[in-house]
Amino acid sequence: MDQQPTVGILHPGSMGAAVAACAARNAADVLWCDAGRSPATAQRAAQFGLTRVSTLGELLGRSDIVIGLCPPAAAENLARDVAEHGFAGLYVEANAINPERTARIADLLSTTTTVVDGGVVGSPPIHGKTPALYLSGPAPATSSVARLFADTDVHTTVLGTAVGQASALKLSYAAFQKVSRVLVALSTGLARHHGVDQELLTVAGKRHDSYLSEPEYVAKAAARAWRWGPEMHEVGDALEAAGLPSDLLRAAAATLSRWDDAKDDDELTLADALDRLAQP
CATH class of the missing domain: 3.40.50.720 (NAD(P)-binding Rossmann-like Domain)
Structure with a gap:
Protein backbone atom coordinates (compact mmCIF):
# COMPACT_ATOMS: atom_id res chain seq x y z
CA MET A 1 0.00 0.00 0.00
CA ALA A 162 -0.02 -17.34 12.15
CA VAL A 163 -3.30 -15.69 13.09
CA GLY A 164 -3.71 -16.25 16.83
CA GLN A 165 -0.14 -15.57 17.94
CA ALA A 166 -0.80 -11.93 18.82
CA SER A 167 -4.00 -12.82 20.68
CA ALA A 168 -2.18 -15.53 22.60
CA LEU A 169 0.55 -13.13 23.71
CA LYS A 170 -1.99 -10.50 24.74
CA LEU A 171 -3.97 -12.96 26.89
CA SER A 172 -0.86 -14.59 28.33
CA TYR A 173 0.23 -11.21 29.66
CA ALA A 174 -3.29 -10.21 30.73
CA ALA A 175 -3.65 -13.39 32.77
CA PHE A 176 -0.84 -12.20 35.05
CA GLN A 177 -1.13 -8.44 34.83
CA LYS A 178 -4.87 -8.17 35.51
CA VAL A 179 -5.44 -11.06 37.90
CA SER A 180 -2.56 -9.75 40.01
CA ARG A 181 -4.55 -6.53 40.47
CA VAL A 182 -7.57 -8.56 41.57
CA LEU A 183 -5.40 -10.31 44.17
CA VAL A 184 -4.17 -6.92 45.40
CA ALA A 185 -7.80 -5.85 45.87
CA LEU A 186 -8.65 -9.00 47.83
CA SER A 187 -5.51 -8.81 49.99
CA THR A 188 -6.02 -5.11 50.71
CA GLY A 189 -9.72 -5.61 51.41
CA LEU A 190 -9.00 -8.40 53.88
CA ALA A 191 -6.35 -6.36 55.68
CA ARG A 192 -8.64 -3.31 55.77
CA HIS A 193 -11.46 -5.38 57.27
CA HIS A 194 -9.17 -6.32 60.17
CA GLY A 195 -7.61 -2.86 60.53
CA VAL A 196 -4.14 -3.86 59.37
CA ASP A 197 -4.10 -2.34 55.88
CA GLN A 198 -1.31 0.14 56.72
CA GLU A 199 0.78 -2.68 58.13
CA LEU A 200 0.22 -4.64 54.91
CA LEU A 201 1.55 -1.66 52.96
CA THR A 202 4.64 -1.59 55.18
CA VAL A 203 5.29 -5.29 54.61
CA ALA A 204 4.71 -5.03 50.86
CA GLY A 205 6.80 -1.87 50.61
CA LYS A 206 9.87 -3.84 51.61
CA ARG A 207 9.58 -5.62 48.25
CA HIS A 208 9.84 -3.22 45.34
CA ASP A 209 8.43 -5.77 42.91
CA SER A 210 5.16 -6.25 44.84
CA TYR A 211 1.87 -4.93 43.46
CA LEU A 212 0.66 -4.90 47.07
CA SER A 213 2.72 -1.75 47.54
CA GLU A 214 0.53 0.02 44.94
CA PRO A 215 -3.05 -0.44 46.26
CA GLU A 216 -4.14 2.85 44.71
CA TYR A 217 -4.27 0.99 41.41
CA VAL A 218 -7.25 -1.00 42.72
CA ALA A 219 -9.57 1.95 41.99
CA LYS A 220 -8.35 2.03 38.36
CA ALA A 221 -8.93 -1.71 38.09
CA ALA A 222 -12.46 -1.28 39.42
CA ALA A 223 -13.23 1.39 36.82
CA ARG A 224 -12.02 -0.96 34.08
CA ALA A 225 -13.64 -4.11 35.45
CA TRP A 226 -16.45 -4.03 32.88
CA ARG A 227 -13.77 -4.69 30.21
CA TRP A 228 -11.36 -6.79 32.24
CA GLY A 229 -13.97 -9.32 33.40
CA PRO A 230 -14.91 -10.50 29.89
CA GLU A 231 -11.22 -10.56 29.02
CA MET A 232 -10.59 -12.97 31.90
CA HIS A 233 -13.24 -15.30 30.46
CA GLU A 234 -11.35 -15.15 27.14
CA VAL A 235 -8.17 -16.13 28.98
CA GLY A 236 -10.09 -18.95 30.68
CA ASP A 237 -11.26 -20.27 27.31
CA ALA A 238 -7.71 -20.08 25.97
CA LEU A 239 -6.36 -21.97 29.00
CA GLU A 240 -8.95 -24.71 28.60
CA ALA A 241 -8.12 -25.03 24.89
CA ALA A 242 -4.49 -25.53 25.93
CA GLY A 243 -5.46 -28.23 28.46
CA LEU A 244 -4.83 -25.93 31.44
CA PRO A 245 -7.16 -25.17 34.39
CA SER A 246 -9.16 -21.95 34.14
CA ASP A 247 -10.59 -21.76 37.68
CA LEU A 248 -8.44 -18.84 38.85
CA LEU A 249 -9.32 -16.73 35.83
CA ARG A 250 -13.05 -17.51 36.15
CA ALA A 251 -12.86 -16.50 39.81
CA ALA A 252 -11.10 -13.27 38.87
CA ALA A 253 -13.87 -12.52 36.38
CA ALA A 254 -16.50 -13.13 39.06
CA THR A 255 -14.65 -10.80 41.43
CA LEU A 256 -14.37 -8.10 38.78
CA SER A 257 -18.12 -8.31 38.14
CA ARG A 258 -18.70 -6.77 41.57
CA TRP A 259 -17.34 -3.54 40.10
CA ASP A 260 -19.48 -3.50 36.95
CA ASP A 261 -21.37 -0.41 38.09
CA ALA A 262 -18.09 1.53 38.46
CA LYS A 263 -17.62 1.65 34.68
CA ASP A 264 -15.08 4.33 33.70
CA ASP A 265 -15.50 6.14 37.04
CA ASP A 266 -12.30 8.20 37.16
CA GLU A 267 -13.29 9.69 40.52
CA LEU A 268 -13.42 6.31 42.29
CA THR A 269 -11.20 6.05 45.38
CA LEU A 270 -9.52 2.99 46.86
CA ALA A 271 -11.99 3.06 49.77
CA ASP A 272 -14.96 3.22 47.35
CA ALA A 273 -13.62 0.29 45.34
CA LEU A 274 -13.03 -1.85 48.42
CA ASP A 275 -16.49 -1.01 49.78
CA ARG A 276 -18.09 -2.14 46.52
CA LEU A 277 -16.00 -5.30 46.55
CA ALA A 278 -17.19 -6.17 50.06
CA GLN A 279 -20.83 -5.15 49.57
CA PRO A 280 -21.95 -5.78 45.97
Whole structure:
Protein backbone atom coordinates (compact mmCIF):
# COMPACT_ATOMS: atom_id res chain seq x y z
CA MET A 1 0.00 0.00 0.00
CA ASP A 2 2.16 2.88 -1.33
CA GLN A 3 -0.29 5.76 -0.81
CA GLN A 4 -1.54 6.75 2.60
CA PRO A 5 -4.53 4.53 3.42
CA THR A 6 -7.92 5.55 4.74
CA VAL A 7 -8.52 3.88 8.11
CA GLY A 8 -11.75 2.99 9.90
CA ILE A 9 -11.94 2.45 13.66
CA LEU A 10 -14.60 0.20 15.23
CA HIS A 11 -15.08 1.75 17.74
CA PRO A 12 -13.46 4.82 19.33
CA GLY A 13 -13.48 3.85 22.99
CA SER A 14 -10.71 5.07 25.29
CA MET A 15 -8.16 2.75 23.66
CA GLY A 16 -9.59 2.76 20.13
CA ALA A 17 -9.79 6.53 19.81
CA ALA A 18 -6.23 7.06 21.01
CA VAL A 19 -4.86 4.29 18.77
CA ALA A 20 -6.79 5.72 15.81
CA ALA A 21 -5.31 9.16 16.47
CA CYS A 22 -1.82 7.65 16.20
CA ALA A 23 -2.76 5.93 12.95
CA ALA A 24 -3.96 9.29 11.62
CA ARG A 25 -0.36 10.48 11.36
CA ASN A 26 0.25 8.03 8.52
CA ALA A 27 -3.27 7.85 7.07
CA ALA A 28 -5.16 9.94 4.56
CA ASP A 29 -8.14 9.98 6.95
CA VAL A 30 -9.48 8.07 9.96
CA LEU A 31 -13.22 7.36 9.99
CA TRP A 32 -15.64 6.35 12.71
CA CYS A 33 -19.34 5.48 12.46
CA ASP A 34 -21.73 7.26 14.84
CA ALA A 35 -24.65 4.83 14.34
CA GLY A 36 -25.65 3.53 17.76
CA ARG A 37 -22.74 5.23 19.52
CA SER A 38 -23.03 7.20 22.75
CA PRO A 39 -22.44 10.94 23.25
CA ALA A 40 -19.25 10.02 25.15
CA THR A 41 -17.97 8.16 22.09
CA ALA A 42 -18.77 11.14 19.86
CA GLN A 43 -16.93 13.44 22.25
CA ARG A 44 -13.84 11.18 22.21
CA ALA A 45 -13.89 10.96 18.43
CA ALA A 46 -14.07 14.74 18.13
CA GLN A 47 -11.30 15.17 20.70
CA PHE A 48 -8.97 12.98 18.64
CA GLY A 49 -9.93 14.54 15.31
CA LEU A 50 -11.62 11.50 13.76
CA THR A 51 -13.96 11.90 10.79
CA ARG A 52 -17.59 10.96 11.40
CA VAL A 53 -19.62 8.91 8.92
CA SER A 54 -23.25 7.89 9.33
CA THR A 55 -23.23 4.20 8.43
CA LEU A 56 -21.00 1.17 8.72
CA GLY A 57 -21.37 0.65 4.99
CA GLU A 58 -19.91 4.08 4.29
CA LEU A 59 -17.01 3.49 6.65
CA LEU A 60 -16.19 0.12 5.08
CA GLY A 61 -16.63 1.43 1.55
CA ARG A 62 -14.13 4.23 2.10
CA SER A 63 -11.58 2.39 4.26
CA ASP A 64 -8.49 0.47 3.17
CA ILE A 65 -7.73 -0.69 6.72
CA VAL A 66 -10.30 -1.25 9.48
CA ILE A 67 -9.26 -1.70 13.11
CA GLY A 68 -11.65 -3.62 15.38
CA LEU A 69 -11.26 -2.56 19.03
CA CYS A 70 -14.31 -3.23 21.19
CA PRO A 71 -15.29 -5.18 24.33
CA PRO A 72 -14.45 -8.90 23.87
CA ALA A 73 -18.07 -10.07 23.87
CA ALA A 74 -18.87 -7.94 20.80
CA ALA A 75 -15.89 -9.02 18.67
CA GLU A 76 -17.59 -11.74 16.59
CA ASN A 77 -20.81 -9.79 16.07
CA LEU A 78 -18.73 -6.86 14.88
CA ALA A 79 -16.86 -9.12 12.46
CA ARG A 80 -20.18 -10.51 11.16
CA ASP A 81 -21.38 -6.99 10.44
CA VAL A 82 -18.16 -6.33 8.51
CA ALA A 83 -18.49 -9.63 6.62
CA GLU A 84 -22.08 -8.86 5.61
CA HIS A 85 -20.84 -5.76 3.80
CA GLY A 86 -18.21 -7.75 1.88
CA PHE A 87 -15.36 -5.55 3.08
CA ALA A 88 -12.46 -6.06 0.69
CA GLY A 89 -9.65 -4.40 2.64
CA LEU A 90 -7.45 -5.27 5.60
CA TYR A 91 -9.13 -5.97 8.95
CA VAL A 92 -7.09 -5.74 12.16
CA GLU A 93 -8.73 -7.91 14.81
CA ALA A 94 -7.27 -6.11 17.84
CA ASN A 95 -9.70 -7.21 20.55
CA ALA A 96 -8.68 -9.04 23.73
CA ILE A 97 -10.06 -12.41 22.64
CA ASN A 98 -8.70 -15.94 22.70
CA PRO A 99 -6.85 -17.37 19.69
CA GLU A 100 -9.67 -19.74 18.75
CA ARG A 101 -12.14 -16.84 18.44
CA THR A 102 -9.59 -14.89 16.43
CA ALA A 103 -9.27 -17.82 14.03
CA ARG A 104 -13.07 -18.02 13.70
CA ILE A 105 -13.20 -14.35 12.83
CA ALA A 106 -10.44 -14.77 10.26
CA ASP A 107 -12.39 -17.65 8.67
CA LEU A 108 -15.59 -15.61 8.72
CA LEU A 109 -13.96 -12.75 6.84
CA SER A 110 -11.64 -14.80 4.62
CA THR A 111 -13.77 -14.66 1.47
CA THR A 112 -13.13 -10.98 0.81
CA THR A 113 -10.95 -9.66 3.63
CA THR A 114 -7.34 -10.01 4.75
CA VAL A 115 -7.21 -10.42 8.54
CA VAL A 116 -4.33 -9.41 10.79
CA ASP A 117 -4.35 -10.54 14.42
CA GLY A 118 -3.48 -7.71 16.80
CA GLY A 119 -2.90 -7.54 20.54
CA VAL A 120 -2.53 -4.24 22.38
CA VAL A 121 -0.45 -4.39 25.56
CA GLY A 122 -0.34 -1.26 27.70
CA SER A 123 -2.38 1.87 28.33
CA PRO A 124 -3.92 4.13 25.64
CA PRO A 125 -1.24 6.20 23.87
CA ILE A 126 -1.88 9.50 25.65
CA HIS A 127 0.04 11.48 28.25
CA GLY A 128 3.33 9.92 27.18
CA LYS A 129 2.14 6.29 27.29
CA THR A 130 3.53 4.04 24.56
CA PRO A 131 1.58 0.78 24.25
CA ALA A 132 2.79 -2.11 22.14
CA LEU A 133 0.72 -3.49 19.27
CA TYR A 134 1.73 -7.08 18.52
CA LEU A 135 0.79 -8.37 15.08
CA SER A 136 0.58 -11.75 13.41
CA GLY A 137 -0.78 -12.89 10.07
CA PRO A 138 0.07 -12.62 6.37
CA ALA A 139 3.41 -10.87 5.93
CA PRO A 140 2.40 -8.14 3.47
CA ALA A 141 -0.60 -7.22 5.61
CA THR A 142 1.28 -7.07 8.92
CA SER A 143 3.86 -4.83 7.25
CA SER A 144 1.09 -2.47 6.13
CA VAL A 145 -0.23 -2.20 9.70
CA ALA A 146 3.28 -1.66 11.07
CA ARG A 147 3.82 1.20 8.58
CA LEU A 148 0.54 2.74 9.68
CA PHE A 149 1.98 3.21 13.18
CA ALA A 150 5.55 4.08 12.19
CA ASP A 151 7.01 6.91 14.31
CA THR A 152 3.96 7.05 16.59
CA ASP A 153 3.40 6.23 20.26
CA VAL A 154 2.02 2.81 19.28
CA HIS A 155 5.03 0.53 18.92
CA THR A 156 4.46 -2.47 16.65
CA THR A 157 6.11 -5.88 16.68
CA VAL A 158 5.37 -8.61 14.13
CA LEU A 159 5.39 -12.02 15.82
CA GLY A 160 4.88 -14.27 12.81
CA THR A 161 2.47 -15.30 10.09
CA ALA A 162 -0.02 -17.34 12.15
CA VAL A 163 -3.30 -15.69 13.09
CA GLY A 164 -3.71 -16.25 16.83
CA GLN A 165 -0.14 -15.57 17.94
CA ALA A 166 -0.80 -11.93 18.82
CA SER A 167 -4.00 -12.82 20.68
CA ALA A 168 -2.18 -15.53 22.60
CA LEU A 169 0.55 -13.13 23.71
CA LYS A 170 -1.99 -10.50 24.74
CA LEU A 171 -3.97 -12.96 26.89
CA SER A 172 -0.86 -14.59 28.33
CA TYR A 173 0.23 -11.21 29.66
CA ALA A 174 -3.29 -10.21 30.73
CA ALA A 175 -3.65 -13.39 32.77
CA PHE A 176 -0.84 -12.20 35.05
CA GLN A 177 -1.13 -8.44 34.83
CA LYS A 178 -4.87 -8.17 35.51
CA VAL A 179 -5.44 -11.06 37.90
CA SER A 180 -2.56 -9.75 40.01
CA ARG A 181 -4.55 -6.53 40.47
CA VAL A 182 -7.57 -8.56 41.57
CA LEU A 183 -5.40 -10.31 44.17
CA VAL A 184 -4.17 -6.92 45.40
CA ALA A 185 -7.80 -5.85 45.87
CA LEU A 186 -8.65 -9.00 47.83
CA SER A 187 -5.51 -8.81 49.99
CA THR A 188 -6.02 -5.11 50.71
CA GLY A 189 -9.72 -5.61 51.41
CA LEU A 190 -9.00 -8.40 53.88
CA ALA A 191 -6.35 -6.36 55.68
CA ARG A 192 -8.64 -3.31 55.77
CA HIS A 193 -11.46 -5.38 57.27
CA HIS A 194 -9.17 -6.32 60.17
CA GLY A 195 -7.61 -2.86 60.53
CA VAL A 196 -4.14 -3.86 59.37
CA ASP A 197 -4.10 -2.34 55.88
CA GLN A 198 -1.31 0.14 56.72
CA GLU A 199 0.78 -2.68 58.13
CA LEU A 200 0.22 -4.64 54.91
CA LEU A 201 1.55 -1.66 52.96
CA THR A 202 4.64 -1.59 55.18
CA VAL A 203 5.29 -5.29 54.61
CA ALA A 204 4.71 -5.03 50.86
CA GLY A 205 6.80 -1.87 50.61
CA LYS A 206 9.87 -3.84 51.61
CA ARG A 207 9.58 -5.62 48.25
CA HIS A 208 9.84 -3.22 45.34
CA ASP A 209 8.43 -5.77 42.91
CA SER A 210 5.16 -6.25 44.84
CA TYR A 211 1.87 -4.93 43.46
CA LEU A 212 0.66 -4.90 47.07
CA SER A 213 2.72 -1.75 47.54
CA GLU A 214 0.53 0.02 44.94
CA PRO A 215 -3.05 -0.44 46.26
CA GLU A 216 -4.14 2.85 44.71
CA TYR A 217 -4.27 0.99 41.41
CA VAL A 218 -7.25 -1.00 42.72
CA ALA A 219 -9.57 1.95 41.99
CA LYS A 220 -8.35 2.03 38.36
CA ALA A 221 -8.93 -1.71 38.09
CA ALA A 222 -12.46 -1.28 39.42
CA ALA A 223 -13.23 1.39 36.82
CA ARG A 224 -12.02 -0.96 34.08
CA ALA A 225 -13.64 -4.11 35.45
CA TRP A 226 -16.45 -4.03 32.88
CA ARG A 227 -13.77 -4.69 30.21
CA TRP A 228 -11.36 -6.79 32.24
CA GLY A 229 -13.97 -9.32 33.40
CA PRO A 230 -14.91 -10.50 29.89
CA GLU A 231 -11.22 -10.56 29.02
CA MET A 232 -10.59 -12.97 31.90
CA HIS A 233 -13.24 -15.30 30.46
CA GLU A 234 -11.35 -15.15 27.14
CA VAL A 235 -8.17 -16.13 28.98
CA GLY A 236 -10.09 -18.95 30.68
CA ASP A 237 -11.26 -20.27 27.31
CA ALA A 238 -7.71 -20.08 25.97
CA LEU A 239 -6.36 -21.97 29.00
CA GLU A 240 -8.95 -24.71 28.60
CA ALA A 241 -8.12 -25.03 24.89
CA ALA A 242 -4.49 -25.53 25.93
CA GLY A 243 -5.46 -28.23 28.46
CA LEU A 244 -4.83 -25.93 31.44
CA PRO A 245 -7.16 -25.17 34.39
CA SER A 246 -9.16 -21.95 34.14
CA ASP A 247 -10.59 -21.76 37.68
CA LEU A 248 -8.44 -18.84 38.85
CA LEU A 249 -9.32 -16.73 35.83
CA ARG A 250 -13.05 -17.51 36.15
CA ALA A 251 -12.86 -16.50 39.81
CA ALA A 252 -11.10 -13.27 38.87
CA ALA A 253 -13.87 -12.52 36.38
CA ALA A 254 -16.50 -13.13 39.06
CA THR A 255 -14.65 -10.80 41.43
CA LEU A 256 -14.37 -8.10 38.78
CA SER A 257 -18.12 -8.31 38.14
CA ARG A 258 -18.70 -6.77 41.57
CA TRP A 259 -17.34 -3.54 40.10
CA ASP A 260 -19.48 -3.50 36.95
CA ASP A 261 -21.37 -0.41 38.09
CA ALA A 262 -18.09 1.53 38.46
CA LYS A 263 -17.62 1.65 34.68
CA ASP A 264 -15.08 4.33 33.70
CA ASP A 265 -15.50 6.14 37.04
CA ASP A 266 -12.30 8.20 37.16
CA GLU A 267 -13.29 9.69 40.52
CA LEU A 268 -13.42 6.31 42.29
CA THR A 269 -11.20 6.05 45.38
CA LEU A 270 -9.52 2.99 46.86
CA ALA A 271 -11.99 3.06 49.77
CA ASP A 272 -14.96 3.22 47.35
CA ALA A 273 -13.62 0.29 45.34
CA LEU A 274 -13.03 -1.85 48.42
CA ASP A 275 -16.49 -1.01 49.78
CA ARG A 276 -18.09 -2.14 46.52
CA LEU A 277 -16.00 -5.30 46.55
CA ALA A 278 -17.19 -6.17 50.06
CA GLN A 279 -20.83 -5.15 49.57
CA PRO A 280 -21.95 -5.78 45.97
